[in-house]
Amino acid sequence: MALTNETIKDRLTAKFGDQLTHFEEPYGLLTFEAPSELNLKVMQFLFDDEELRFQFLTDLTAVHYPNQPGRELAVVYHLHNLTDNIRLRFKVFTSSAQPDIFTATQLYSSANWMERETYDFFGIHFVGHPNLKRILNVDEMEYFPLRKEFPLEDQTRIDKDDAMFGRGPLPAAANKGAVETPMAADQPTFPAHGTPGVEGSKQDWPTNTTKL
Amino acid sequence: MSTEQHIKLPEGSIEKTTTTLNLGPTHPATHGVFQNILELDGERIVSAEQTVGYIHRAFEKLAERRPLYQITTLTDRLNYCSSPINNMGWHMTCEKLLGVKTPKRVDYLRIIIMELARISDHLICNSVVGVDSGAFTGFLYVMQYRELIYEIYEEVCGSRLTTNMGRIGGFERDFTNTAFEKLEKFMAEYPAVLKEFESLFTRNRIFMDRTIGAGPISPERALNYGFTGPNLRAAGVDYDVRAHQPYSSYEDFEFDIPVGSTGDCYDRFLVREGEMWQSLRIIEQAYKKVQEFKGAEATVFHADVPAYYLPEKKDVYTKMEALIWHFKIIMGETEIPPGEVYHAVEGGNGELGFYLISDGGRTPYRLHFRRPCFIYYQAYSEMTKGAMLSDAVIVMSSLNLIAGEMDA
Numbered sequence: 012m013a014l015t016n017e018t019i020k021d022r023l024t025a026k027f028g029d030q031l032t033h034f035e036e037p038y039g040l041l042t043f044e045a046p047s048e049l050n051l052k053v054m055q056f057l058f059d060d061e062e063l064r065f066q067f068l069t070d071l072t073a074v075h076y077p078n079q080p081g082r083e084l085a086v087v088y089h090l091h092n093l094t095d096n097i098r099l100r101f102k103v104f105t106s107s108a109q110p111d112i113f114t115a116t117q118l119y120s121s122a123n124w125m126e127r128e129t130y131d132f133f134g135i136h137f138v139g140h141p142n143l144k145r146i147l148n149v150d151e152m153e154y155f156p157l158r159k160e161f162p163l164e165d166q167t168r169i170d171k172d173d174a175m176f177g178r179g180p181l182p183a184a185a186n187k188g189a190v191e192t193p194m195a196a197d198q199p200t201f202p203a204h205g206t207p208g209v210e211g212s213k214q215d216w217p218t219n220t221t222k223l
Numbered sequence: 224m225s226t227e228q229h230i231k232l233p234e235g236s237i238e239k240t241t242t243t244l245n246l247g248p249t250h251p252a253t254h255g256v257f258q259n260i261l262e263l264d265g266e267r268i269v270s271a272e273q274t275v276g277y278i279h280r281a282f283e284k285l286a287e288r289r290p291l292y293q294i295t296t297l298t299d300r301l302n303y304c305s306s307p308i309n310n311m312g313w314h315m316t317c318e319k320l321l322g323v324k325t326p327k328r329v330d331y332l333r334i335i336i337m338e339l340a341r342i343s344d345h346l347i348c349n350s351v352v353g354v355d356s357g358a359f360t361g362f363l364y365v366m367q368y369r370e371l372i373y374e375i376y377e378e379v380c381g382s383r384l385t386t387n388m389g390r391i392g393g394f395e396r397d398f399t400n401t402a403f404e405k406l407e408k409f410m411a412e413y414p415a416v417l418k419e420f421e422s423l424f425t426r427n428r429i430f431m432d433r434t435i436g437a438g439p440i441s442p443e444r445a446l447n448y449g450f451t452g453p454n455l456r457a458a459g460v461d462y463d464v465r466a467h468q469p470y471s472s473y474e475d476f477e478f479d480i481p482v483g484s485t486g487d488c489y490d491r492f493l494v495r496e497g498e499m500w501q502s503l504r505i506i507e508q509a510y511k512k513v514q515e516f517k518g519a520e521a522t523v524f525h526a527d528v529p530a531y532y533l534p535e536k537k538d539v540y541t542k543m544e545a546l547i548w549h550f551k552i553i554m555g556e557t558e559i560p561p562g563e564v565y566h567a568v569e570g571g572n573g574e575l576g577f578y579l580i581s582d583g584g585r586t587p588y589r590l591h592f593r594r595p596c597f598i599y600y601q602a603y604s605e606m607t608k609g610a611m612l613s614d615a616v617i618v619m620s621s622l623n624l625i626a627g628e629m630d631a
Binding site: 037038040042066067068069070072074075087089093096098100119120121123124125128132145146147148156157163 | 287448467580
């Protein structure tokens with residue numbers, strides 16, 4: 012008998028009761044939510060159970076929802092049962108104040124770098140990870156760039172010396188008649204627009220970004 | 224004579240009997256910008272530590288501010304040896320989110336291009352394995368035939384390496400007759416070349432001695448390390464996204480999945496060779512199917528999605544509706560319906576996944592690429608432990624590590 016979403020859901024509920032919530036099937040993929048301290052237990056169960064056998068970690072990443080106090084960061088796991096060829100996704104939510112999540116490296120060696128990447132970009136602290144340090148960004152970085160409060164550079168900024176790339180101060184002759192852009196001096200390094208969904212986080216913006 | 228040392232060495236460094244070697248980040252043998260810090264005992268590797276991120280370009284962050292079509296150009300630059308697969312994988316992800324159903328002819332045309340891309344990807348990888356084991360000829364020889372593939376890309380979309388090919392719903396234009404002629408030429412000429420290429424390597428004593436037993440991995444470890452694609456199949460696991468979760472009508476085709484047994488460099492080479500033959504087989508079937516379409520169906524090259532498919536230029540100049548869609552698409556002013564979708568395609572290196580979350584805005588709320596290369600590269604230190612220095616190079620090239628895909 013092939014494994015179906017229904018069977019997986021039943022087995023999970025039988026084991027964990029109502030601790031697992033938000034069972035959904037967007038585009039046919041079983042999705043649910045687990046409490047953050049249970050992530051490893053759920054994965055262990057999915058891995059060991061002789062019927063479920065989710066022994067392949069396809070993907071591990073995180074999402075930042077700044078407007079959900081106490082559960083700003085979601086860690087998303089995509090697991091795959093290659094024997095029955097069925098996938099599932101589960102999420103655990105944690106706060107950005109104390110983003111502690113148990114590591115999955117003991118179960119899946121592949122989680123090692125995926126967790127390092129997630130730490131690198133979201134600052135999620137994977138408890139028990141053997142080597143939790145930045146992987147794609149420079150070690151000296153002081154912020155977590157994929158969090159929403161870290162905006163992309165405003166493309167119209169002119170305070171940066173970028174003359175080699177066609178930006179920067181124009182020669183006086185070329186500037187004649189041009190409309191002066193109200194920019195630079197009275198603006199912070201990163202102007203507010205271009206950050207959808209983020210309000211009032213201006214104070215948290217890193218100011219040392221241009222140095223890097 | 225004073226016994227004081229003028230050069231202060233750290234404690235214990237005098238007794239150190241191993242050598243530290245930086246392989247990369249700009250060493251020609253790495254074929255890309257990544258670094259391996261090897262600890263060597265003579266020529267034997269005691270341990271290896273990989274460093275990645277030298278060409279990290281923050282694609283996932285950039286994608287949060289770009290409308291869907293501007294993300295296609297980012298996917299080009301993941302695995303740039305087979306960018307059409309990335310482009311189409313991305314478009315199929317969007318189609319899945321939007322609920323677009325593509326016509327069969329589009330699926331088959333896509334398959335032709337994707338399999339051509341797979342051939343060009345494997346061709347590079349295998350010939351580079353040859354280069355790293357001392358045989359440059361094969362590499363130079365097959366470049367000529369990769370060129371034929373690139374000419375087909377050129378005919379279809381206008382560019383060669385970073386193709387930015389296709390649209391949500393299909394292709395930007397129909398395949399021209401020249402494109403089909405070039406495809407026919409490729410199908411006629413390529414098998415003989417591939418055969419010759421194989422006869423240069425497959426039973427070549429030197430090549431076999433260099434690759435058999437180099438960098439092996441067991442199927443259990445490969446699965447645990449998240450291997451996918453040819454590298455997993457070389458270890459003996461027949462997982463292929465094309466067969467397990469068919470997309471773009473792969474279920475209509477007949478093809479085999481070549482598998483190896485030991486997961487070493489030689490098996491990876493053979494699996495890639497086998498896959499090229501299978502790709503050819505798929506292309507032949509697809510081309511035949513494309514030719515069988517009659518009447519109006521024979522000219523279909525995109526699905527009907529006005530909100531996401533750029534209208535024809537002559538309509539933009541004459542029709543109000545088309546002009547509005549054109550403007551909205553170009554300026555990125557189309558709202559993407561909210562949803563959460565994971566879609567995977569079989570890329571050159573394995574399962575290339577796109578995890579897209581939309582909150583109903585004009586750009587994705589979050590986009591994550593599952594890059595196969597990044598995930599399996601972490602097994603490198605385990606695979607090279609105890610091997611010789613020259614094996615380190617050949618394992619790297621036979622894993623087909625592409626820095627662009629690793630660093631995103």
